[in-house]
Amino acid sequence: MSALYDSPLRFVAFVLAVVMIIPAGWLSLRHMLELRPAEDGPRARALEAVWSIAPLVGLIALLVLAGVQ
Amino acid sequence: MSTDVVGPAHASTRLSAIVTEYLKLTKPRVISLLLVTTAAAMFTAAHGVPRGWLVLWTMVGGYLAAGGANAINHYVDRDIDGHMKRTDARPVVAGSVTPRRALVFGLACGAVSAAILAAAANELAAVLAVTGLAVYVGIYTLWLKRSTVHNIVIGGAAGAFPPLVGWAAVTDHIGLFAWLMFAIVFYWTPPHFWALALLLQNDYAAAGVPMLPVVHGEDATRRQIFLWTLVMVGVTVLPCAAGLAGWTYFVGALLLNAVFVVLAYRLWRTPSRTFARWTFHYSLLYLALVFVLMAIDAA
Numbered sequence: 001m002s003a004l005y006d007s008p009l010r011f012v013a014f015v016l017a018v019v020m021i022i023p024a025g026w027l028s029l030r031h032m033l034e035l036r037p038a039e040d041g042p043r044a045r046a047l048e049a050v051w052s053i054a055p056l057v058g059l060i061a062l063l064v065l066a067g068v069q
Numbered sequence: 070m071s072t073d074v075v076g077p078a079h080a081s082t083r084l085s086a087i088v089t090e091y092l093k094l095t096k097p098r099v100i101s102l103l104l105v106t107t108a109a110a111m112f113t114a115a116h117g118v119p120r121g122w123l124v125l126w127t128m129v130g131g132y133l134a135a136g137g138a139n140a141i142n143h144y145v146d147r148d149i150d151g152h153m154k155r156t157d158a159r160p161v162v163a164g165s166v167t168p169r170r171a172l173v174f175g176l177a178c179g180a181v182s183a184a185i186l187a188a189a190a191n192e193l194a195a196v197l198a199v200t201g202l203a204v205y206v207g208i209y210t211l212w213l214k215r216s217t218v219h220n221i222v223i224g225g226a227a228g229a230f231p232p233l234v235g236w237a238a239v240t241d242h243i244g245l246f247a248w249l250m251f252a253i254v255f256y257w258t259p260p261h262f263w264a265l266a267l268l269l270q271n272d273y274a275a276a277g278v279p280m281l282p283v284v285h286g287e288d289a290t291r292r293q294i295f296l297w298t299l300v301m302v303g304v305t306v307l308p309c310a311a312g313l314a315g316w317t318y319f320v321g322a323l324l325l326n327a328v329f330v331v332l333a334y335r336l337w338r339t340p341s342r343t344f345a346r347w348t349f350h351y352s353l354l355y356l357a358l359v360f361v362l363m364a365i366d367a368a
Binding site: 004007009010012013014016017018019020021023024025027028031032035047048051052054055058059062063065066067069 | 222252255289292296297299302304307309310313
């Protein structure tokens, strides 16, 4: 299998994935964190933050794995 | 005499009605899309056509695992299903199947699924199918569904297991491509399900289920649908970024993604039940076609 920089398809797809995932993922996370009710307790707020952040962490892992494959 | 004639016919009709009610417990319409992802994963993993019997038994096992999860979901959610128009005619709520029988049926389906997959495919496929069932029941239905707006985001992982099962059935391991298929279904679920939630938010509110539009309103939901659609687009091209899929898949996925993005953008900018309905229905077609494209590309 060719390296990321040697394959036009791999390179284009990787750049597209980064451009789509990072900004939209960040905006989605920020929006969800803003929506958290202020009256929630610290435990509830922490749990909501975990649920919001976990999918993004997964995305970063997938990007890295796809890039170094 | 009349009893001899009418009796068997009556018994046959009654048996048919019972079978129909138990079939309803499995939610066959929902499972059909899951089976498309399973089959496509099998064809992709095989780089062509896998053995016919393996496909058949994996489909049967996959159906029973998902159907068992759905039956148990009917048991667990019987207290809220009656508050929603969409679910108030379900067998357990309607009284045509007792809660205990629904639970036993669901557990039995899961057990039979594991046995079939272990015998016809391999232990890994069986374990993955049962894990998907456990995630759907334990993490989604029992824990997250009634406690957080992230219910269908995290709980959506349950619906992402079928391609793992299909891949494992053919290869007896799970590679990066299989995990990328899992991710595609996982990141597809929020825009798909939130579009449905926009249409059914009154039902969810009546049942006390904290779906995103119920808790944070329609504007926030439409914005999240658009943002998650963009994320999903990025995820769908990762198989190409990893060198695992070719131009056929890339170009096809781009076209399918373009339509999804346009629909999600219009839904975000134009509050409309029509756009929510279009987005929801298109999302079903979209997922099926993305997986079919993968299988074609790998052949």
